[in-house]
Amino acid sequence: MTRALAGNLLQVPVPELADRFDEWQKFGFDAARCPVRNVLDHIGDKWTALILISLAKEGRRFSAVQRLIPDISKKMLTQTLRDLERDGLITRHVFPTKPPSVEYRLSPLGRSVLDPLAQLVFWAESRHGEIEDARRRFDASSPA
Amino acid sequence: MTRALAGNLLQVPVPELADRFDEWQKFGFDAARCPVRNVLDHIGDKWTALILISLAKEGRRFSAVQRLIPDISKKMLTQTLRDLERDGLITRHVFPTKPPSVEYRLSPLGRSVLDPLAQLVFWAESRHGEIEDARRRFDASSPA
DNA sequence: CTGAATCCTCGTAGATACTG
DNA sequence: CAGTATCTACGAGGATTCAG
Numbered sequence: 001m002t003r004a005l006a007g008n009l010l011q012v013p014v015p016e017l018a019d020r021f022d023e024w025q026k027f028g029f030d031a032a033r034c035p036v037r038n039v040l041d042h043i044g045d046k047w048t049a050l051i052l053i054s055l056a057k058e059g060r061r062f063s064a065v066q067r068l069i070p071d072i073s074k075k076m077l078t079q080t081l082r083d084l085e086r087d088g089l090i091t092r093h094v095f096p097t098k099p100p101s102v103e104y105r106l107s108p109l110g111r112s113v114l115d116p117l118a119q120l121v122f123w124a125e126s127r128h129g130e131i132e133d134a135r136r137r138f139d140a141s142s143p144a
Numbered sequence: 145m146t147r148a149l150a151g152n153l154l155q156v157p158v159p160e161l162a163d164r165f166d167e168w169q170k171f172g173f174d175a176a177r178c179p180v181r182n183v184l185d186h187i188g189d190k191w192t193a194l195i196l197i198s199l200a201k202e203g204r205r206f207s208a209v210q211r212l213i214p215d216i217s218k219k220m221l222t223q224t225l226r227d228l229e230r231d232g233l234i235t236r237h238v239f240p241t242k243p244p245s246v247e248y249r250l251s252p253l254g255r256s257v258l259d260p261l262a263q264l265v266f267w268a269e270s271r272h273g274e275i276e277d278a279r280r281r282f283d284a285s286s287p288a
Numbered sequence: 289c290t291g292a293a294t295c296c297t298c299g300t301a302g303a304t305a306c307t308g
Numbered sequence: 309c310a311g312t313a314t315c316t317a318c319g320a321g322g323a324t325t326c327a328g
Contacts, residue, residue, distance in 0.1 A: 014255075017262040018200035020269070021212075029214055036193050039268035039275065044188020046301085049180050056162035062310055068165075070173055073302060078311060088278025099309040100308085109274055111158070116263035118161040123260040124183035125164070130253055131183065134232025190321085206290055217322055222291060243289040244328080292327075299320090307312075 042087070047072055047080045049117060052106070055090065056114055059105035089113065186231070191216055191224045193261060196250070199234065200258055203249035233257065 024034050031037045043049060047069070054060065054068045066077055081104055084090045089110035093103045106114075168178050175181045187193060191213070198204065198212045210221055225248055228234045233254035237247045250258075 014200060014258040014262055017197055017258060017265060020265070021197045021200070025212065031215075035268035035272055036197070036265055039272060040188065040193055040264060041190065043264075043268075044184065044193075046185065049184055049188075053161055053165045053180070056158060056165070068169065071175075074311070075303090075313095076301065079301090086279055086282040087275045088282075089275075094310095097309090100311090102310060109271060109278070112271065113264075113267060114158040114161060116260070116267040118158055119260035119263045120184060120187075121161060121164070121180055123257055124179035124187075127253060127256065128179055128183060131231050131233075134253070135230055138230040138232075218291070219293095219323090220321060223321090238290095241289090244291090246290060290328090292325100294325080295323085297320105297322080300318090302315105302317080304315085305313085308310090 042083070043113065043117070045080075047076055048084065049121075051077075051080055051084065052089065052110060052113065052117065053121075055104060055106050055110070059093070059103045061101055061103050065104065084110070186227070187257065187261070189224075191220055192228065193265075195221075195224055195228065196233065196254060196257065196261065197265075199248060199250050199254070203237070203247045205245055205247050209248065228254070 024030075027033050043052070050069050050072075051065060054065050060068070062077070062081075065081075066072060066074065069077075072080075081090065081092070085092050085104075088107055090104050091107050093105065095101045095103070171177050187196070194213050194216075195209060198209050204212070206221070206225075209225075210216060210218065213221075216224075225234065225236070229236050229248075232251055234248050235251050237249065239245045239247070
């Protein structure tokens with residue numbers, strides 16, 4: 001599977017990102033037309049990425065996800081799952097067992113975001129040390 | 145050009161992302177050890193990504209960035225720039241002109257995040273339509 | 289021009305309790 | 309088990325004003 005996707009991976013050169021930015025400018029920088037604001041804000045919120053990752057391997061039930069992300073409240077879990085479902089990134093499957101059980105799964109669209117998301121996560125992981133160092137330096141040279 | 149970078153791009157198979165997630169679990173899911181929470185939350189906030197992109201082509205002055213992102217307040221611009229500087233993603237250069245001018249530039253570390261960021265932005269752009277459709281379907285079938 | 293300082297508001301998210 | 313309902317608190321972020 002890692003092979004299968006290798007060929008698919010869209011090449012996105014950085015200069016093009018800057019050019020895109022220039023283009024958004026021409027439309028008055030309408031928030032609705034700007035994917036950075038419209039989507040990245042959303043998947044960048046406090047719980048979304050974590051939930052997507054927790055569903056990467058297999059579908060999971062509500063309580064299973066909650067166990068995987070211990071400090072999320074039921075309220076935020078419910079809400080974030082619903083937003084994700086609304087955006088078509090996950091699907092919701094209800095099984096009419098005695099105590100009802102509900103399983104959430106990534107949709108194909110949801111699975112497709114794991115690649116770019118992984119890029120960012122692994123960037124964060126590999127640069128984490130550098131960032132911490134920079135913070136320490138900054139805090140040291142900046143008067144409280 | 146989509147070809148040129150193909151060789152450079154780190155392949156990050158999705159299964160590995162899920163495995164990483166499993167590992168974080170073992171450490172009690174400490175927020176400090178979790179790059180998703182520690183870093184992605186930060187670059188995923190309201191203005192950070194936009195500012196990074198606006199500096200992608202060249203260093204820019206405070207007021208220039210503000211023009212590029214019309215609806216950011218001076219307060220948030222100052223604050224986000226300072227956080228970015230603290231994290232070592234941008235550098236700050238003061239020129240002692242008559243009215244002082246300050247230019248912000250991406251550091252090598254800052255430039256390095258543009259690649260994964262671009263992946264996500266272009267994902268957002270290419271899937272934007274799908275997401276909007278999903279939203280409409282969801283809202284239509286869901287009783288207000 | 290590039291901020292710093294203050295005040296104020298609004299939304300997000302946590303806590304708690306309840307339900308099918 | 310998988311939510312819903314309500315209340316509250318906190319903090320991000322906007323507006324405004326001042327300063328080097």
